[in-house]
Amino acid sequence: MPNFQSILEAIHQEAIHAKDKGVVASYIPELAHINPEHFGMHLKTLDGQSYGVGDYNVPFSIQSISKVLALSKAMALVGESIWERVDVEPSGHPFNQLALLEIENGIPRNPLINSGAIVIADILLSNLEHPKEDFLNYIKAITNDDTIRYNESVAFSEKVTGFKNYAAANLLKSFNNLNNRVDDVLDFYFHQCSIEMTCSQLSEAFFFLANKGNCLKNIAQLSETQAKRINAIMLTCGFYDEAGEFAFEVGLPGKSGVGGGIVALLPDQFVITTCSPGLNKKGNSQLGMLALEQFTTKTKRSIF
Template sequence: MPGLEQALAEIAAEMAQRTDRGDVAGYIPQLSKIDPMKFGMAAVTNEGQVILAGDADQPFSIQSVSKVFTLTLALGKVGDGLWRRVGREPSGNPFNSIIQLEHENGIPRNPFINAGAIVVSDVLLAGHQPREAIGEILRFIRSLADDDTIIIDREVAASERATGYRNFAAAHYMKSFDNIHHAPELALGVYFHHCAIAMSCRQLAMAGRFLANAGRSPASGHTVVSAERARRIAALMLTCGHYDGSGDFAFRVGIPAKSGVGGGILAIVPGVASLAVWSPGLNANGNSKLGSIALEKLARAMNWSVFAP
């Protein structure tokens, strides 16, 4: 795509000079060890062009970006019945908040906050042992990315389990409303492991291609989800993908995206391209600081926006 390669190179060069990089997620011990100077960016167009910049081939913990893929799987299993257990509204609160659960009878606001993703993990557990559900998630992501080398970082998963007190609290609280159907520890085991999947920007952008291509995998031509479901997943990414910073991201960038506290962001330009960016330092909302800035600059340079005429 004319101009895209140059835009990525210029943005990566600019980001390399930035000193205001945010703070790594210190509350997860394994993530606190990541070098905040890392920056990678990848774009995969619907025509198959792959453009990389910076540390685009270095794997990182995708964390909550994985919730896009678990949501896709859960919708494939239970369809719109999922929305009886999880809402579709922005939370307006931090990603690990449990305040709204009390007021809303154990129904999480959306599938991208932690509580919502734990319910999604519980849905994926149905009829499975945790190991089987985790394997299904990993196989799905590998197939989307067309890459069998993608792994789960077991040390990150163990680190999250050891420090995930709020997630345990949310799961047990939702269990009291019968919105977790399995033992909370089992649902949390699935949740912690899918958050600990490690991918590079290249792999992540490849895995997101189906959302930019009306639900179809450009590599195989197979339909992953219907075009309507792809639009709806993208809509949730736009409105809820950056937690209590989602409105500001939509205002500044204007394309669907999902962030993770590992510093990654998966972004979708419908009909055009799948994008991934990684910079470990986070802003006050728990989203990649430089990643958000880089996507804003790229969207402006390429005139990408779901609000464009």
């Protein structure tokens, strides 16, 4: 068993002295104010241990990381019928997100690109009685933490500037792949992305995906097969146009968010979360990617 705490501390030291810390995203105005020096890392093993360094208890905007939790809730609610409305293939080049939707008749390539996540939001909206409240309660329950909140000003900031998401949602609607009104779906979607969590909360929320579908309190959230499938989708599609690179360098299923967070996991062993807001050219956390690469190199743990 490696000494996880000292490995995390070594990575932390290297990270805070890194010269290139990436660039904080500015396209969501409310997120542009994040402290670029923020760095946290948290590890939760399935045998119950936790390890943290840096700002691992400071909340940040989880953004696209929420897509995995929304997907898991949708699978729990409606099962495999999801796959009639969204595919499971990597999306290839980022320039062509809307192009692919046009060619492929409104079926998004996978549930972790924006258009796919908007379809998932539409499914949740149709299948939850009080969508925003129920979804937040789901997160609170799997994290075992009642303090988690939407950030209304971040949600509002996306609502008034998220024109590409409006474009994608309207294109989906034109292909009859949204059942609810565009504004309602995006209101839910922007709230979902605005959730704020800490590294340690995220490690706990994703615990069930490393644990055959069973959450921290050992309640089945998904079947073992469903959990495996979400892990497979994270591996092939979790990092935009850098999914192959992440599989190649890190070798774990994971998901990044534009707020600077990354969650990754090794089935049956651990969940690990990093946060550092500076992004690389492909939109993933610069230091988070490096930290996870070092972690799997130093611990020799990966799915490959």
